[in-house]
Amino acid sequence: MKPSQNVTILGSTGSIGVNTLDVIQHESEKFQVYALTANQSWQKLFEQIKTFKPKFAVCADTNAAQSLKTLIHQENLPTEILSGVEGLEFVASSPDVDIVMAGxxxxxxxxxxxxxxxxxxxLMLxxxxxxVMAGELFMALVQKHRALLLPVDSEHNALFQCLPNHHYQQDNFVPWLELGVEKLILTASGGPFFKDPIEDLYKKTPQQACLHPNWSMGRKISVDSATLMNKGLEVIEASYLYGIAPDRIEVVIHPQSIIHSMVSYSDGAVLAELGNPDMRTPIAHALGWPERLKTQVKSLDITQIAQFDFFPPDYQKFPCLNLAFYALKQSGTAPAILNAANEMAVEAFLNEELGFMQIAKLVNEVLQKSQFESLKNIEQILNIDKQTRQLSQQLLAQFRE
Ligand SMILES: NC(=O)c1ccc[n+]([C@@H]2O[C@H](COP(=O)([O-])OP(=O)(O)OC[C@H]3O[C@@H](n4cnc5c(N)ncnc54)[C@H](OP(=O)(O)O)[C@@H]3O)[C@@H](O)[C@H]2O)c1
Structure with a gap:
């Protein structure tokens, strides 16, 4: 039997983190939790530490790290507590770690x-x-350091399974188009407001936006799913991940969320990956790859699915999707600007300081007021992120007037 592999879970207290721990718990002979991390949820992290006994735990927030440290000492547990970005970087890069979940x-x-x-x-991404922020720079670093990048987003994981597998022999990279790949088709559930008329969207509350019909997720991605910005970010992600031009990526609304994405080939074949909407499946796929693990996910009973529906996206109702395509086509720093403006807008919406339809309005205004540059290095991206947040803040203040 192979020795067990050490796993760091960045964001273990979130939805992805909890699902990852569930998969690991059922494959505990193969994987050992090395480090767990959170931002402020130190009590939840403490419960995870008691169960999984990691060597390290990190709270990005220093006050939360201090509270956790005190409790760990009181309980006499051996886990070492770190804090800040340095702590997160340490547990993501330690030579003792085999696998990192970026959650x-x-x-x-x-x-x-x-x-x-x-x-x-x-790296399970x-x-x-x-x-989205680092685009080509991210992919160049993956190549340079020979990291093994496995997508966890259910759509990209589905594409990974439907694409020819030759590209993972990195020394002998063959462009997708030479392998007959015509198009990547990303499916989207349409989010909770898919059926609502546009007039109703102006009044939607954070609580309504976070009620996703098929997936249980964190609040930020739930709002992104409701605006379709999540699909937009995924289009950008797919383009960089698979080196495919934006006009070869199509988005299709598939409310049942059973088909997780498709690849269309030059001979007319379309390959799809199907399953019940449960993140433990793509997580297990990435964790075990190239082997298949066992999960607690209910297997799909195809005879119980009454029908599969597909619709084109409504770009008027969900302008965020168009904004993401626009940023991708501009390339360079544009996707990082889109991302920062969106994060600010979503936070303001969740704090009830911005209306649902104003999310796209703010992102659009920020994009219009920004200048795009080609990507140079990570410091530049961090600066752009900071500047864009400042600009968004100024515009948000004007929105409130
Ligand atoms: N949820 C899904 O089904 C799903 C599917 C596909 C892709 N994704 C992607 O996976 C990522 C995580 O999503 P999620 O739904 O799991 O989010 P989530 O439930 O909100 O969890 C986020 C995690 O990140 C931590 N965190 C937040 N801010 C941080 C900071 N400043 N520094 C360090 N850690 C921080 C949180 O810690 P605290 O608990 O302390 O706040 C938590 O552990 C997102 O990029 C999302 O787009 C999620």
Missing amino acids: IVGAAGLLPTLAAVKTGKK ANKESL
Whole structure:
């Protein structure tokens, strides 16, 4: 039997983190939890530490780390507590770690995720924002450090399974188009407001936006799913991940969320990956790859599915999707600007300081007021992220007047 592999879970207290721990718990002979991380949820992290006994635990927030440290000492547990971005980078890059789950939400995931890339880890990528922000630079670092990048987003994981597998022999990269790939088709559930008329969307509350019909997720990605910005970010993610031009990526609304995405080939064949909507499946696929693991996911009974529906997206109702295509076509720093403006807008919406339809309005205004540059380095991206947040803040203040 192979020795068990050490896993760091960045964002273990979130939806992706909890699902990852569930998969690991049922394959505990193969995987050992090395480190767990959170931002402020130190009590939840403490419960996870008691169950999984990691060597390290990190709270990005220093006050939360201090509270956790005190409790760990009181309980006499051996887990070492770290804090800040440095702590996150340390547990993502330690030589003792084999696999890193990038499950932090938003731009906060960029540096720890890159720390795993730069040390050539097997990286399970859920934190799509880091790839959206760093795009080609991210992929160049993956190549340079020979990291093994496995997508966890269910759509990209489905594409990974439907694409020819030759590209993972990195020394002998064959462009997709030579392999007959015509188009990537990303499916979207349509979110909770798919059927609502546009007039109703102006009044939607954070609580309504977070009630996703098929997937149970964190609040930020739930709002992104309701605006379809999540699909937009995924289009950008797919383009960088698979080196495919934006006009070869199509978005299709599939409310049942059973088909997780498709690849269309030059001979007319379309390959799809199907399953019940449960993140433990793509997580298990990435964790075990190239082997298949066993999960507690209910297997799909195809005879119980009454029908599969497909619709084109309504770009008027969901302008965020168009904004993401626009940013991708502009390339360079445009996707990082889109991402930062969106994070600010979603936070304001969740704090009830911005209306649902104003999310796209703010992102659009920020894009219009920004100048795009070609990507140079990570410091530049971090600066752009900071400047864009400042600009968004100014515009948000004007929105409130
Ligand atoms: N949920 C899904 O089904 C799903 C599917 C596909 C892709 N994704 C992607 O996976 C990522 C995580 O999503 P999620 O739904 O799991 O989010 P979530 O439930 O909100 O969890 C986010 C995690 O990140 C941590 N975190 C937040 N801010 C941080 C910061 N500044 N520094 C360090 N850690 C921080 C949180 O810690 P605290 O608990 O302390 O706040 C938590 O552990 C996102 O990029 C999302 O787009 C999610």
